[in-house]
Amino acid sequence: MEWPTAITRLGGDHQIAAVAWDDLQTRYAEPHRRYHDLRHVTAVAHDSGDLAVAFGLGSRERALVAVAAWTHDVVYDARPGEDERASAAWTRDELTNAGVPEADVQRAEELVLSTIHHSAPDDDLLATALLDADLAILGATPERYEEYASGVREEYSIYSDEDWRAGRVAVLENLLARPRLYRSDIARARWESKARANLAHELTRWRDADPHHR
Template sequence: MEPTETLRPAKAEKSELLKQAKAYVTQLFEEKLPKQLVYHSLDHTVAVVKEARKLGEDSGLSAPDQETLLLAAWFHDTGYTEVYDGHEYRSMELAKAWLTQQQYAPERIALVQDLIRATHRNEAGETELHQLLMDADMSGMGREDFFANAELLRAEWETTLGKTYSSTEWAESQLDFLHSAKFHTDAAKSRYGEQFKANLKEQRDLLKKTEKKKKKKDEEENGTFAEPKRGIETMFRTMYSNHMKLSDMADKKANMMISLNAVLLSVIITYLGAKAGTKSGVLSPTIVNNPVLTIPIGLLLATALGSVVSAILCAQPDVTSFKWLKKSPQIATNRRVNLLFFGNFSKLSLDDFQSGMTELMGKKDALYTNMVTDIYYLGDVLTRKYRLLRISYTIFMVGLILTALSFGIALLYKM
């Protein structure tokens, strides 16, 4: 038997060959197709085959051409199992290898390869079969599931190609795609024309809605200063309240140390001067008779004095200020100026203060800029207060320990 006689005729066992092609492609996709290809999946290939069959029937294709068209549809994306960009050319090789094993006619194998090549973005469809497969492959833009499939393609590009799009950017790209795309055959125009127009209109509306949402979001972000939100107001209210409480705590602790050390100083001075006479001079007879007690009493006196001085400095009013320069305009937006604090605005003339407050109420970010500056200055004052308070308590603690130790040593010395 001659080799040409063993080749499968175009019409012979058409349905069986297509079933075998379906089984082969299905198994190939299940085993080798990367999981991140959520758009160019088996479902997409099945949809293209379905649309190619209907377009071929509407165009009145002959049985051999219909079979060739469907075989090309089954194999047109098989190259994705090995390569992403330029997968069409790998699909041609896979189709040729499998069809050769099935003893399909060589001229028909070449035609299947030629049809698959036509689906590449840089190839032009010249024949009716080319255009039918191209229309079937792009039929999604004329179907109701266009937007759902578009999101799958977006996800696939992000995971496979690293291309990320904002909602607005994606809506713009899809609208550009619909504007530039077209169906080539009359069968496709008739089948998908109405839905294509509906999808185009819906995509325009979606872009407008997306741009409106983006604009609103930008206005909310940029307009937060002009129209304060509850969360931001709560944040500032909480911060002011916390600063005031901390300042009040520092003042109370400082006043406690002032009172305690003032009493201690009074007792020490009274004791040192008690029963002072002409023989003992200005000191108490106890000190004169026991000069070794001078050390612990002196330490206690120094402790009380150092602690009370630090506490007084802590409780002392501290007014932050700045050097105002007449050549510095835009008072309200100057980050170093706080018009909400008297220590700053008291340095200004009435006219400068009024103009600054007017600017403060008119600028978008001026109000919160001044509130942030005010909180910064409050924090600066609190830092100084608690540093001095810490010094006062440390002096008092260390001084008491040294006084007790020295007094114990003095007692041992006397014994």
Template sequence: MSDLIKKTEAFVTDLLSNELNPDYLYHNLRHTQRVVKSTKELFENYRLDDSEKQALTLAAWLHDTGYTQGHENHEAASCEIAEIFLKKENCDGRTIKKVQELIMATQRHTEPKNLSAKIIRDADSSHFGSDSYVETSELLREELSKLGVAEYTQEEWRDMNIEMFQTEHRFYTQYAKDNWQETKDENLQSLIKNKQKIEKRAKREDMKARLKNKYKDKSPERAIQTMYRVSMRNHLKLSDIADTKANILLSVNAIIISLVLSNLLPKLDNPSNDYLIYPAAIFVLFSVVSMIMSVAATRPNVTTGEFTKDDVKDQKVNLLFFGNFHKMDLKDYEWAIQELLKDQAYVYNTMTKDLYFLGVVLNRKYALLRWTYTIFMIGMVLSVIAFFVALKFYGPDRIIELPT
């Protein structure tokens, strides 16, 4: 590397590091270093003399220094900076003019006129054929936004890039075509696939919205769905409460009977405790009746678990209750469900039947529970009264003294 190139590298590195607006996320030192690297990769594959290689390297380092003075006409500003610097380094006028021509060749809408111009042009756009294209391109979009140059959504930016790939940009050197074009094509395909994916998603959402509006009157309304959902949940919750209450009564009476049989019953063998027979009998009788009614309240009903095709066609069977299909084959049940789903009225009718019969079961449970609690309460009161009367009037202290 010549001393002039080393000095140019140091000059540009210092200039872009200290004087460039930090909002330049793309046109910064990293971009310049990438262009220099790509330039060297390109001219190493062509027979160029040392002066041409030096001019290309100098142009690659200096081509974006004009951004330190703003983004407008940055190529011309870069040429001025290059001229001042190179003259200061005692560079000959021919080399300075060549470097300036190469810097101007990086303009977007100009056609390169010679091999060196093609090399610098391809090097400046080498990121199109790199694996990091998406990330690099996003930095340019953010740079334009931060500088207030233009605002693009990701979709707009993607479409602009696709158009540029297809109609504007092309590689000029054969080396770039052979080594970078394939990756560029892959980047283009990735952009197109992303666009198609988003468009398909948008079409699905649009179709869903149109179908929703079209069949709005035919589809179940939210209020109806909520009504069935809340009603079903409330009925199931009430059923759980009823079962819990019945289990409590069952447990309490079982404990009472166990205590009576283990503590009170052995004492009845003594003739002096005969007065406890009737109170104990009342106590046990009401407890047993309460247990029986608690079991009856939670005892499930056994159903046939079968239906016929005529039942389904006539809409006489509730396919949502397991007791109506648990003995049927899976194939027959699947057929019945398909028939159910074909008819919206049948769906509503089935849900209504399920809700109704669940209510009937709940009514039976709560009626039995009400009687059970009433009997338990009466039994407790009568048992206490009976024990009190027996103890008061027939207890061991009521001994009749015979006259002497």
């Protein structure tokens, strides 16, 4: 679902939503972004929309998922936690400005904040649609996964190769140790096996590049 459509479904003003959309696109085109760009959130909006439909969510619920998908990385400076909170604040400001009811503003804000730790109650289907879609890239083709991994490395170029390798290995090991990467059965059927193969391949590559690893 496109951003202006989602805002109007929530009772917001279409013209104000269009102005916010222009700002959103400008932000996602910032030169320091290599993965967390408009391509990424477009994919998240598409995949979360598919999951929301599969979950049987209503029109208003699907609009909330769409809003959060489009805005969850609208502020991005490679500062985990701070970025998501700033993105949630942007979401609140723009939805309020467009005249979206406070209850929906709060719900959209909560969804964006759920991406900080990728956690939410098990029965929260809106968050499940968003969070599973946000990790869909892990189950992409090996070529697209490599683009993602390289892009994230460029976004964190402030770190040395050695520090990045150590941190990335820890992230990959943590992900692979999870009993499941995705919250829903639908997402697991679609992406889980490919995601684990991609993660394992990257982990092997980093370990092979570590002169201290045996």
